[in-house]
Amino acid sequence: MEPDDAVNVLGQALTPCSTAPLTGFFRDGHCNTCAQDHGSHTVCAVMTAEFLAYSKYVGNDLSTPRPEFGFDGLKPGDRWCLCAARFLQAHDEGCAPAVSLASTHQRALDIVPLDVLKAHAS
Numbered sequence: 001m002e003p004d005d006a007v008n009v010l011g012q013a014l015t016p017c018s019t020a021p022l023t024g025f026f027r028d029g030h031c032n033t034c035a036q037d038h039g040s041h042t043v044c045a046v047m048t049a050e051f052l053a054y055s056k057y058v059g060n061d062l063s064t065p066r067p068e069f070g071f072d073g074l075k076p077g078d079r080w081c082l083c084a085a086r087f088l089q090a091h092d093e094g095c096a097p098a099v100s101l102a103s104t105h106q107r108a109l110d111i112v113p114l115d116v117l118k119a120h121a122s
């Protein structure tokens with residue numbers, strides 16, 4: 001798998017999203033992506049209790065630890081590379097988390113309009 005160019009939504013070099021917890025499709029701390037990343041894990045989001053509850057409600061439990069996968073579960077304040085469609089869904093439902101534009105991959109723009117990302121910029 002060859003990653004796409006590491007460019008953020010502002011047209012600059014993609015900055016790290018999180019190494020603790022370690023995030024990203026490639027688990028490299030960046031919201032890098034490639035053709036095999038069908039979920040487009042490209043939005044660097046800052047978790048909130050509201051978003052984590054919403055994500056669990058819609059079937060993606062990010063807060064429960066899964067030690068068998070080396071996953072401690074996310075908590076408010078953690079940064080995580082979200083699927084762009086899930087972010088847009090949360091936005092449409094009024095519970096989208098904050099976003100780090102510098103750490104959000106430009107491929108997120110295939111799904112989420114820039115003005116929506118900017119409205120949630122941290």
